[in-house]
Amino acid sequence: MAPALLVAELDAGSRRGSALPREVLQDILAGARSVAEIDAMRVWERTGLPRPLWNAVLRDSDGGFIAIPDAWFGTGLAWEIDSCEFHFHRDDYARTLARNARYAAAGVPVLQTLPNRLRSDPDSVATELIAAHKAAESTPNPPVHAATKRAS
Structure with missing residues (x-):
């Protein structure tokens, strides 16, 4: 069932016991695809x-695919939440390196964060994100086009 339909169903029913599902659905509608991305939003x-x-x-100036970062800032900064679970095995690691090579070739700075740090050390992660954003602001934006995909 599409998130928007679930929100409508929750709205039509009792509010009792629905706070957490409502919060999660709002995160999904905002673009989160995982618990780690919800933590990143926080x-x-x-x-x-x-x-x-x-x-x-993200696409380069010729329309070539670069990547789908977890977060893309208008300063040209990509933020990736990279877990060992999805990036550690040989093929997954190879895909992560290929993605990072595409970022580098397009001139896109990337901040990579382990998901467990979003909860165990959120203040340090926030400080790193602010610093990376500031660094990205001090350089010209890369020639990259970003298009959002709507949650269905």
Whole structure:
């Protein structure tokens, strides 16, 4: 069932016991695709930085695919939440390196964060995100186009 339909169903029913599902559905509608991305949204909220695009498709000036970062900031900064679970095995690691090579070739700075740090050390992650954003602001934006995909 699409998240928007679930929200409508919750709205039509009793509010009793629905706070957590409502909160999670709002995160999904905002672009989160995982618990780690919801945690990343919570860390971002601490920073005072402008709202990023969540899971935007990045393409270079020729239309070639670069990546789908967890968060994309208007300063040209990509933020990736990279877990060992999905990036540690040989093929997964190779895909992560290929993605990072595409970022580098396009001139996109990337901040990589382990998901467990979003909860265990959110203040340090927020500080790193602010510093990376500031560094990205001091350089020209890379020639990258971002397009959002709507949650269905």
